[in-house]
Amino acid sequence: HIKPRLVGGDSACSGRVEILHGNTWTTVCDAHFDLNIASVICNELQCGIALSTPGGAHFGEGEGLIGTEEFQCVGNESLLFSCPRISRVNQTCSHTKDAGVTCSRHTGFRLVNGSSACSGRVEIQVLGAWGTVCDSRWDLPDANVLCHQLDCGFAVSAPGGGYFGKGTGSVWTDTFHCKGTEPHLGHCPVTALGASQCSHDNDAGVNCSGRWESLRLWNGESRCDGRVEISLRGVWGRVLDEQWDMNDASVVCRQLQCGVAEKAYNIPKSEQGTGPVGLRRVQCAGNETRLTLCNISTPETDQAGIAEDVAVVCSGSRQIRLVDGAGRCAGRVEIYYNGTWGTVCDDAWELPDSNVVCKQLGCGYAINATVSAHYGPGSGPIWLDDVNCSGNESDLWGCPSRGWGQHNCRHKDDAGVLCSEFTDLRLVNGSDCAGRLEVFYNGTWGSVCSSPMDSVTMALICKHLDCGDAGSLLNDSTHGSGSGPTWVDGVRCNEQHSSLWQCPSDPWKPQSCNRVEETHLSCQGADELRLADGGSPCAGRVEVKHNDQWGTVCDDGWNMKDAGVV
Secondary structure (H helix, E strand, C coil): CEEEEEEECCCCCEEEEEEEECCEEEECEHHHCCHHHHHHHHHHCCCCCEEECCCCCCCCCCCCCECCEEECCCCCCCCHHHCCEEECCCCCCCHHHECEEEECCCCEEEEEECCCCCEEEEEEEECCEEEEEECCCCCHHHHHHHHHHCCCCCEEECCCCCCCCCCCCEEECCEECCCCCCCCHHHCCEECCCCCCCCHHHECEEEECCCCCCEEEECCCCCCEEEEEEEECCEEEEEECCCCCHHHHHHHHHHCCCCCEEEEEECCHHHCCCCCEEECEEECCCCCCCHHHCEEECHHHCCCCCCCEEEEEEHHHCEEEEEECCCCCEEEEEEEECCEEEEEECCCCCHHHHHHHHHHCCCCCEEEEECCCCCCCCCCCEEECCCCCCCCCCCHHHCCCCCCCCCCCCHHHECEEEECCCCEEEEEEEECCEEEEEEEECCEEEEEECCECCHHHHHHHHHHCCCCCEEEECCCCCCCCCCCCEEECCECCCCCCCCHHHCCCCCCCCECCCHHHECEEEEECCCEEEEEEEEECCEEEEEEEECCEEEECCCCCCCHHHHHHC
16 A cells, blocks of 8 residues: 655645555655645545655655655546556655645535635535634635636625624634735645634634636735736736726726736836737726726737736725734834835834734734834835824724825834734743743743643644754653743644644633642753864854854853763
């Protein structure tokens, strides 16, 4: 029997491809590996669909034998064993070309109980079980990705509250953090740790525009900016025009329900597309409902001299993000406007302003409104100054301010935010890789409870802390009791999870357990030791490898006991 596995990735659903032949594991050469084979492997491992097949030993070089059989899968086989194989005994391949796979983890997506195949209650299948999605953090960018994934155009709305009726089975509380341009929900970051319980009264839904949609914007920061492409006779093609203007852009933005046009421009020659051409010239009055209602020329009816791709930025592309803060819920405030990321000046920057940012990002509420480039100076335009929010606005640019690009600041005045949903992890009262486990949440460090805390969970924690890939519980309170909250209990990771934040747990609660149940953890395999420049393996300068970097040890307090440990 032939059995595949994925090694060296962030979870059991991504990694270097290894195949068991009898009692021997072999790697696979990337030259003879494709998405069809990857699809079969992901399906067999109950890991959803194949998202990518990185080669070149992307997940590290394997050891031992390299397989000499080439699999010729169609892609719908249930087992790799079922695929035809041919032998390539004379192949020249090394472990620097080991093949890899990234799978989606989710095994199915569907819309249920809507008026068409492109609307309904969102349901996700995980390891064979169908369940609904909690609406608490489900938003339009997430819905856009699902609509695109299901070949249903773009998301018109993302109603919650069981709008399409109550589902059955589990309610998945995983929070997707999509930009909206990802090709599949499996590409979006996911958070599950500490999520509140959710009932079928809060099932999420989607209304997509439908399969008829024939216009899209490509390679932008959102679905509402980028290069214009049109589908004619079932083929997506570029739009070329040397006189592309705001009237033309206005029609595109209106057709895609992306607000008003902010910018109409031609793609620089260095970034020109190479695919088929759909239209060569467009002349719109600006009030048309669809681009094809404008005065247009197809490639067959016009001269071939025009070769400049057109692009637009619509107001629906405006976004906000937090940068350089070690997580999506803390950092320097940056706004995407007019096709460019820029910052916000800290003049009059206060908690009500920061609250709007946190709410807009689904990051809870503001713990701190930082000033003077606390998270480092940004670059590009300074988009807003003298922002004066009440705190009830739905987006930061809806607050009173000087206006777009009007300011008297420099980047040393960039504003920042720390939101309540920002999370971090550390071990205290021991070393970087041993101590009492604490999580930062709601602006405060607090302990993590030790139930059930199995080996898979501890391994993910140690990996997150760059402390190796294994950990063990310390049975006594070696590193003292905490004084803050005991934030979370019941952290339950499995091999499908790629980070601690994806692991389900009990909801966040300040008193999740008593002090005796706090987690005291020691990670193994984190640091390496060597003696350098001493003339032999047993003499020399003491060097320690930590976080993949070699460094020295200071001699303060250095004695014979320490040397004996070395």
